[in-house]
Amino acid sequence: MRIEVHGVVQGVGFRPFVYTTAAELALSGFVGNDSSGVFIEVEGEPGAVAEFADRVEHRPPPLAVVESMTAVEIPLVGGTGFHIGSTNKTGGRTLASPDVALCADCARELRDPTNRRYRHPFVNCTNCGPRFTIIRELPYDRSATTMSVFPMCSDCASEYRDPGDRRFHAQPVACPQCGPELEFVASGEVHRWEDALRRAREMLTGGRIVAVKGIGGYHLACDAYDDTAVQLLRQRKRRGAKPFAVMVPDLATAESLVHLDERERFLLECPQRPILLAAKRGEILAPSVAPHNRNLGLMIAYTPLHQLLFGLPGDAPGPQVLVMTSGNLGGEPICYRNDDALDRLQHLADGFLQHNRAILVPCDDSVIRVVDGEDVPIRRSRGYAPMPVALPTPVQPTLAVGADLKNTCAVADGRYAWLSQHIGDMDDLATLQAFTDAEQHLEELTTVSPTLVVADAHPLYRSTGWAKRHQGDRPLVLVQHHHAHIAAVMGEHGLDGSGQVIGFAFDGTGYGPDGAVWGGEVMLADYKGFQRLWHLRYVPLAGGDISVERPYRMALSHLWAAGIEWTPDIPSVAACSPTEQRVLRHQLETGFGCAPTSSMGRLFDAVASLAGVRHVVDYEAEAAIEFEGLTANADAEPYAFELARDEIDAAPVIRAVVVDVRNGVPAALIGARFHAAVSALIVDLAERIRTDTGTNVAALSGGVFQNAVLLSAARRALTDHGFDVISHRKLPPNDGGIALGQILAANAM
Template sequence: MAEQRIRSRFEVSGLVQGVGFRPFVYVTASELGLTGNVANTPSGVVIEVEGAPAAVAELGHRLAHAPPPLAHIEEVTESRQPPRGGTGFSIEDSAAGEGRTLASPDVATCDDCLRELADPDDRRHRHPFITCTNCGPRFTIITRLPYDRAATTMAGFAMCDACRQEYDNPADRRFHAQPIACRDCGPTLELVGYGPRAEGDDAVCRARDLLAQGLILAVKGLGGYHLACDARNETAVAELRRRKQRGDKPFAVMVRSAEVAEGLVTMGEAEQRLLTGHRKPIVLLPRAGPQGLAPSVAPGNPDLGLMLPYTPLHVLLLEAPGTDALVMTSGNLSGEPIVTDDDAARERLSTIADAWLRHDRPIHVPCDDSVARFVTGVELPLRRSRGHAPLPVALPFEVDPVLAVGADLKNTCALASGRYAWLSQHIGDLDDLATQAALTASETHLEELTGIRPQALVADAHPGYRSSRWAREHAGGREVRTVQHHHAHVASVMGEHGLGNDDTVIGVAFDGTGYGTDGAIWGGEVLVAGYKSFRRAAHLGYVPLAGGDASVLRPYRMALAHLWAAGIAWSDDIAAVAACPKTERGVLAHQLSTGLGCVPTSSMGRLFDAVSSLVGVRHTVDYEAEAAIELESLARSVPVPDPYRFEILAPHGGPAIADPAPVLRAVVDDLRRGQPAAHVAARFHAGVATLVADLADQERRQTGLDVVVLAGGVFQNALLLDSSTQLLEARGFTVLRSRLLPPHDGGIAFGQILVGSQS
């Protein structure tokens, strides 16, 4: 008697499109002797199979527990169907309609493709667009879901017969690989702008020659253009810095291999895994002493931001014997989003680039490189973009469809519905109209990919934020809710760690700027917080912020404000005072004494700026947190000394106040006694970490809470994060810190979702 046959329908949700999932199902079903079909749908993948019960059960097990390497399974549901018979197994056309699935991030070139790229006998030898089901562009070329070639920017490239055979062959690694192409049918590479136009291999060879000569190239990548030059050529790097008006902000460097990286930086196994993994982000790593890179790559910075080649074109550019390290910085003008359009690149980068290495595969979505560092062996994201976006982050509770628009700096937006939030790629600072337009485009694309139509919007409570204004202008009659900045920071970390609606934590939120409920500029906050509400338990003592951005860009102004608040006379033997022009000193003194043009601030970020200027490290800055980064660099160079001590005041009926005046007096005294700047920097870092632990202790005595969240941009500081964590854990606290999203404003949209959904 023939074995009984059954028929089942499997519906699979998660990251199952653009990762070789349908080919995997085809091969597995064929191996198990099952008939049926598989198709993409707007909600995932649907599979109908018929065959022996044991074989059907085995397929269900493999769907859930042994999917392709790049897949991420949310849920597999099975429903029994009446047997229909039939022969063979097929991949059906994708189904249109409403629904939601996960779009894949872009994936770095896999080892199999790299081997083919280097093989003279392979038909894709040195093909700059080699890809397969396991790697290549995804998010940046997807125009809509379901994910098929017609729904990508590869739609305009008709497959040749050879590629079609691979695409249709279930035994081939390129079976249903949507970006599949070869020299005969794929995108074309060209070099323009310097000498005669060159194509293909000639374009790559010419580009390498120009880089070796010290020229600057605009190179089109997965998510936009990079500006590239030889990272070992000081003249070239300094010229790129001058043309881009970069100040001293560090450049990222792409190195040929992990072996080259090991000669430049110190890294452990975890750092190497991240550097070489399928995402290939920029990883901040401590320098390993003199290593031959141009000094202008990262002046004044103890770390280097390194990444490995993640496209075939990058590999080809770095294969020349004399070039093993290239500066690869975002192709944009200062303050603008990364350029993706070829005509725009020729126009907007014309004052920076000497030549353009580009191709004719359109980029649908701009996407910068991701950035991360390690603190106490745990990854700390600093920019969540390529390789991550648009993957969702799980929510600890269900929410109605909602859009969070993030903050003004390091903007990202987020859409959420049910138990997931989809975060955009890094968009940038919203002080430029082009970046605000990029926010609009990113939000629209997220809606297209997720199918979420938000019923409400959530924005920062700051009435003057551009992101908040954007929310009001795009609300279209929908409710716009506002969330206090530091509450969102704390909630973001809580949500990452899965804390529920009834949980309350001690939240330490240290950053540069956030609008407070009293109209002051907050930034040194201890909150007792859940998602529904918060209480301000403590804060850094207020000092006047005179002139807004003027004091942010000139840390010596913050130093003088802190000296004034602490009652310390402005003496020329103090570096910060000497750095302030005498005419400006008079104006500043008038502002501080009268309050003219001043707003009170409790910002810990501004205190770091002030101390950096006091010790003579950085009096003016070219980019956010530059003064604090250089202060951390100094502090890391000496053993941990005795900490400076803040005075904790406890006004009746109000939050505790951490008065920085004793720290300022001790800093000045140490400097006048001739203590090295590094010693002062280290004592200051130790003092802030001790303050974190002391304030947490004080709040635990009052509330019994023993979970501490560390949030906000100041906790990008690895030394402070590490030392604060160690002190808190030594006192018996459970410490929660960012691990999936950046601690700065790039992760704040997630917290806005969680708090705003309580309204």
């Protein structure tokens, strides 16, 4: 039988698995890699061959993903024994595996004094270790990775060739004698191996900041219990108040810091090891780790180096919870090369724990939260990229460049799309270069040669400008931002586009065809296009980004639009100086420097400011996030929006909020009533549209639906009213998932 297997079947121990399976069933033949996947020729007793094919398709190795398999009978050749053949680099396409956390077997070796990899910072096997970040090209062999510069010693080579060994054909295999080397650099001194680990732990214990090279780039680490150290890191990194993620050595430590359900425990220990956003048990860590935030982002150590940094039995005590934030200055791409890190991080870190295994492509940590038992990705990167997303309809070879915030790009061909790792906000030249590198690497790994380029319709987006500069003779299609959001969630759920959905696209900013700043959009949509049925009534966004950074200005704009006098008993008014009030009033009355906006994200900011929660933000959506944190649920009596023609008027909500503020109603209750109002609005509009059109699918997308209180309430209420509800589970609802929608929309036009 000739068997061809396609999917994630390289770098995951698939050939060793095939070898041992064939040996168990007394079959002869061979297995090899090519550019489309794994090919097998096998012969033996018919029952054994059938059992073999079943195991290959339905019981592959843990990290493998079999997307498709073909099997045809071929003439017998009378072979004896089974062997692994050479790699064939001819045509086709296979899938690269994401980077994978340290497996249980390697973790035991790391701690076993009798094992030759005891305390080895780079222990790995076919079931764990670096993949995506070290692969230059496919097929996946050692020569095609950054491990090619480390010749295997005789012991490692023996394991690599032994079909009965866990490291049989494990491409990153190494040991202390032949693999990468660990060093610690500080104050002009270089320490190696155990001395490097000891010095790094000492520095962390002493309240210093250490740059640590991981799988996808550098982290900046400090003791999460030492508030002085955390504040120093904030100051050096120019972080403001944005929460830091922390790393812990094990699940027990995580349980001591946050409340976890079964799904959250699984995510913390799964091979992807994302940062999990979970509810704090209290302010146990330094107050500066995640100020004014009820959630904590934490991950369990996912590399052997990280585990050694926490220490093994017998090591001197050190911090057991570390701030572990991306190694960069605010707004810059993550550092991943040693020379670049020593240059760019020299004023941020006191020491560098690094190694000489090169990272080919940077990859930030992924971030996930769980809402009602379901995953809601916030950032899809390490552990998940570049896993493909199956498409409901075939597409031509396409490149989508995404948006300008939380950027990811994507390529697609046929029935699959591949989204890049998180690239970041496209606001400087370094990020644009990182985007270019990521896009080129993605094309090389997938062998997709795009014939179509897609970008956001915003004329000033840097991603759109990049697309125009790089389109060459290829057509460029521009897709409206919120249409792409709805198309993305449709595609994620496999909708073929034969029917329309009721789309709720709620976010902070998106360019509308009328030149306004959209963001509170209710549409009837399929992949081909959309009809804007309802939207938040426009209010002036005065001064652009300054009103985003100062929610009190957005609150005053909503007060002005609602005809409410600016009196100092309203917290937002009190936060605005008399001089700024005069300038702002002039802008609102004349329209000078104002853009009309229908943004739901800005409405959340405004109400948060009116309730006295947050008037000035250090990072995107800080006011809304803090407002959500005060709001336990959306079960309170809701405020009420008014509907007229195609507009959703927020003025009645603003008036009711002001009344509650003046009556001393707590911000938490105002938050509950506001979240309930938005949820009730969604159900009301969905029912109206269903009555008019018969459409029963409600699609929720956009950054506002990262809000767990709103998402939970809206999904539950829509379901109770008989709607089929789709929301994001594989891709972020924010702009990090928008490239998928761009691909599907552009190919349907």
